[in-house]
Amino acid sequence: MKDGAEIAEVMAGIGARARAAAAELAFAAPEAKRAALGAAADTVMARQAEILEANAQDMATAEARGLSAAMTDRLRLDAGRVAGIAAALRAVAAQPDPVGQVMAEWDQPSGLNIRRVRTPLGVVGVIYESRPNVTADAGALCLKAGNAVILRGGSESFQSSTALHGCLLEGLAAAGLPQDAVQMVPTRDRAAVAEMLRMVEHIDVIVPRGGKGLVGLVQAEARVPVFAHLEGICHVYVDAAADPEKARRVVLNAKTRRTGICGAAECLLIHEDVAEGLGAALVADLVAAGVEVRGCPRLQHLPGVVAASDDDWGREYLDSIIAAKVVADVDATIAHIRRYGSSHTECILTEDDAAAERFFQRLDSAILMHNASTQFADGGEFGLGAEIGIATGKMHARGPVGAEQLTSFKYLVTGDGVIRP
Amino acid sequence: MKDGAEIAEVMAGIGARARAAAAELAFAAPEAKRAALGAAADTVMARQAEILEANAQDMATAEARGLSAAMTDRLRLDAGRVAGIAAALRAVAAQPDPVGQVMAEWDQPSGLNIRRVRTPLGVVGVIYESRPNVTADAGALCLKAGNAVILRGGSESFQSSTALHGCLLEGLAAAGLPQDAVQMVPTRDRAAVAEMLRMVEHIDVIVPRGGKGLVGLVQAEARVPVFAHLEGICHVYVDAAADPEKARRVVLNAKTRRTGICGAAECLLIHEDVAEGLGAALVADLVAAGVEVRGCPRLQHLPGVVAASDDDWGREYLDSIIAAKVVADVDATIAHIRRYGSSHTECILTEDDAAAERFFQRLDSAILMHNASTQFADGGEFGLGAEIGIATGKMHARGPVGAEQLTSFKYLVTGDGVIRP
The missing domain is CATH 3.40.309.10 (Aldehyde Dehydrogenase; Chain A, domain 2)
Known part of the structure; x- marks a missing residue:
């Protein structure tokens, strides 16, 4: 899958399926999302051997390519880290569901009752580097907030991420939620990243997780809004x-x-x-x-x-x-x-x-x-539960970005046949 | 002022001054902002004749150019409309000040007290068409929220907007606030708009107010985030x-x-x-x-x-x-x-x-x-007071955009020498 036009087509298909899944997820029952995350955690524990085997393949490739010790440390999984991934999934499952929360409610003299309620953002694109646990964390937080997510991990962690992604899919299936809610980009080709940054029709926000090089590239090139911090000075x-x-x-x-x-x-x-x-x-x-x-x-x-x-x-x-x-x-x-x-x-x-x-x-x-x-x-x-990063922009999300920060809102207005004079 | 490089330089200067003014405005006392808006309203009433004279010049130019009746109607001011502009300034002055409002506060088991408080966005760019009242409304809302604003009205309303902008400056001076808090682009050249859309260093958000042509252009070209609705279908x-x-x-x-x-x-x-x-x-x-x-x-x-x-x-x-x-x-x-x-x-x-x-x-x-x-x-x-528009995006501001929607927030964390284990 080396051809640019072909990658653009693959990504557009992923985007369209994410958009369709997001429309369903927006009103998924809180229990269904909780069940999906719980089942995903169970699957991670049940498939521990497979996940470690996939990670061993990634590690072998990384070592053959001469990756730095810091990088291979971020990439490495062991039984403790796998258990940590399952625990993080359960922690997100246990958080309160942000979608539908009434942020404010008031009455107007005209007779209108106005509620401002939390809604999902839609489709989130997550671009990250070698940490395989981001696959599970980001997938879980986006799902909790009712968003579909498109995951694009580093090529170093491709096998590990694929194994963890399989666990999330298992969770979605167990809960009767659309499989397209959590998609992983099926290619290591970097052209897929460039494509994601331009997919304004299909992606509502991009979250880059990684070093300054990655985040700087995303901030410079993205047409899609970005939640990111470049540096923590x-x-x-x-x-x-x-x-x-x-x-x-x-x-x-x-x-x-x-x-x-x-x-x-x-x-x-x-x-x-x-x-x-x-x-x-x-x-x-x-x-x-x-x-x-x-x-x-x-x-x-x-x-x-x-x-x-x-x-x-x-x-x-x-x-x-x-x-x-x-x-x-x-x-x-x-x-x-x-x-x-x-x-x-x-x-x-x-x-x-x-x-x-x-x-x-x-x-x-x-x-x-x-x-x-x-x-x-x-x-x-901060008590926000898991986070997908710390945002330093001024728009929308700032500071730790958890499930609540991955939401938008809408106004629900109720009258009794009231008209505007 | 026709040369592109020269306009870029002028705009960069405006942007840098706006950024500096925004840093001061961010902690301006609520009473100072209220006083500035009240004094601006007084000045509008005192300068009614000048404002109508400036508007008559715009109207004459518009008629000579054969502008549509709908367009000249939006452009036209009379005594009633001028009084309406002053009343709108007073209404914004009377609103509660959003800056510094504590949006949420909680304690963590670690001993931290965390507050989420409203802060200004920074610098807002407003690009609009022929309605001169937008000069006053947008200027007032941005000031209320502690933002510096760069106003770029339609060339048809240049004289009227300049006269109203003068009233806002008078208000800032009376209250001891920086004059650069409300700046107007001093040229009718359209290159200034293109410049604004790219000024990510100096402008935090662009608000386009006008028809589909203007809004579509802004949405397509802007590198700066945009609060807008393209159409209300x-x-x-x-x-x-x-x-x-x-x-x-x-x-x-x-x-x-x-x-x-x-x-x-x-x-x-x-x-x-x-x-x-x-x-x-x-x-x-x-x-x-x-x-x-x-x-x-x-x-x-x-x-x-x-x-x-x-x-x-x-x-x-x-x-x-x-x-x-x-x-x-x-x-x-x-x-x-x-x-x-x-x-x-x-x-x-x-x-x-x-x-x-x-x-x-x-x-x-x-x-x-x-x-x-x-x-x-x-x-x-909706009870939000004046608005600068209705946003249909999902990020940050949605629905009517008033002073509160022109804010961001920060976390203020207090401990007693507490460290993270």
């Missing part, structure tokens, strides 16, 4: 009025708990009044934890600090490295973040509520934290 | 269980109250069981009211009915014409609307709640009505 600001003990605990956690996730801190901003005392202690903590601290000139005298270059501001390391800078005050911090931030997550450490309020009011990142670790930027930690 | 379905008296009242109102608005009914679908009785009476009412009824073969024997062609299904007349068709039942109606509708507004007339529920559940138009006229599809009638 998270800042932590230590105010003059920070509680030293809280600050030391939070800064260390924000940087080191996991360095490879989008909510990891990448830049530490320290109020000049506390740079020598608390600031030096924070830097020492980070250095002791094995973090490379790239400091501004005012921090370079501290043990273990290397000199930051201009490129270090606004940089996403996703590694055991942090940029650190002394700033004049909260306003200088706000200016720095506006210039270098990526509208993902920023934190202020302070006991001064006015400073925290100013930080909350004058920054417009999707998530702003006060005295809490940026590593909490996560749908599960 | 509103359907009214008369069920077998319709109350005849309500049905006659609503159908007549839905078609004839005003034929040129997007909420006007364009297609009447009649259940076959009542086609001969109630259906014939509805058709007679419409014919008596001077409406041209284009009927399917099963209605063509009725007095005054002309034969509908295939082109009449899914057509927006915006005139005293209606398409009419006999259908088998509510499911046939749903199928017809899915095929020919424009996702704007549809109405079911019935006393059968199960039929109404099916219609509400299985259709996904922005607005669905039960026993109420489609002419209620309006922000004022």
Whole structure:
């Protein structure tokens, strides 16, 4: 299936079937969707051997191609990870069903009763890389929100994803829901991705999950709306009025708990009044934890600090490295973040509520934290259940994107033969 | 100012100034925005003579160019319309301020308190045609929601819009808000529109207000997200269980109250069981009211009915014409609307709640009505105050777009030094 015209035809067929399935799914009973996800989880557990066998094939191909250790780690499944996939399916099944929820209801003097109710978005396209579990997570969240989904995973994980997709299909069949609700692109050809990005008739939103290369490509090329974050350049600001003990605990956690996730801190901003005392202690903590601290000139005298270059501001390391800078005050911090931030997550450490309020009011990142670790930027930690990603755009979905964020709404208006004067 | 490169430069400057103003407006005090709108309304009344003089110049140019009567009517201002513009500014001023509203708040077991609060979208671009009042309405709604706005009105209304824009600037100055919050494109050159549609760095959303030609162009060309409806092809379905008296009242109102608005009914679908009785009476009412009824073969024997062609299904007349068709039942109606509708507004007339529920559940138009006229599809009638248009997309804003719909949100998270395990 190498021919461009042929791929366009295949994708158009997938799109049309997704659109038709979405029209049915939009009013599927909550119990049916729950049953489908439960049956899919059962199938994942029952087919564990098959799934691991498929994954072994992907791993062998990946190793033959010389993929990086980080990439093969993301690709690898074992019994624990397979059980985790089944558990995630059951967790989504157990969430409240967003579709049909009345978001607001009011009466007008004209005699109209107006309800704003949640509806599915329609068809979601998910483009991802090597993690096979995204197949199950994304499929489950889209289904929960009544959307049909078109999954396009990385070519590295094709066999694993196909095996997991089979489990989702089994779940749909068990619940009497249309099989076309969860489709997987049946080719590794990259032309299929380009096609998805242009399918405005058949896809309502694209969710890219992966590195900066993938997300940047999708954002640049897509004609379909996109829910995405390109980078998580998270800042932590230590105010003059920070509680030293809280600050030391939070800064260390924000940087080191996991360095490879989008909510990891990448830049530490320290109020000049506390740079020598608390600031030096924070830097020492980070250095002791094995973090490379790239400091501004005012921090370079501290043990273990290397000199930051201009490129270090606004940089996403996703590694055991942090940029650190002394700033004049909260306003200088706000200016720095506006210039270098990526509208993902920023934190202020302070006991001064006015400073925290100013930080909350004058920054417009999707998530702003006060005295809490940026590593909490996560749908599960927000109580939204599973998430399909963190959106940093301003339109529609922002922050963790769970089932509820994959919905739209409509107005239902009831009268008693009322006419407009 | 004819040179493309020069226009690109001018627009980039406008965009950069709008972005800077938006950063300030985002935390402007509600009273300041209210004061600006009140002062703008006062200025409109004080400058009535100037505004009418500017409008007279536009009218003279329009007449010299031979613009249609409908177009010159939209362009024309008189003392009453100027007073209406001032009243609309005061009405927006009196609305509750959406920015900072807490949409949801909850606590997590980890110790986090999470608030989801409304924030402005940023910079809104409004592209419209000959109605000068859009200058004031759009400017006011964007300002209310804390957004900077770039206004690009039709070249026909350039002088009138400039005069009204001056009143808005006066209001901003009186309230100490940045003048760049409401900017008007200073050229009639159409290249400025093309530029706006591509300014993804500087404009967060484009709102086109005008006919199908303008909206279609914007939707096809824009790289910036768009809130728009292309057409309002509103359907009214008369069920077998319709109350005849309500049905006659609503159908007549839905078609004839005003034929040129997007909420006007364009297609009447009649259940076959009542086609001969109630259906014939509805058709007679419409014919008596001077409406041209284009009927399917099963209605063509009725007095005054002309034969509908295939082109009449899914057509927006915006005139005293209606398409009419006999259908088998509510499911046939749903199928017809899915095929020919424009996702704007549809109405079911019935006393059968199960039929109404099916219609509400299985259709996904922005607005669905039960026993109420489609002419209620309006922000004022929904209690949203003024509106900038009716959106039929599924993303972000749907239905009437008022100040609240011109907002986004962010999460504010507060802890007490809490870290993620």
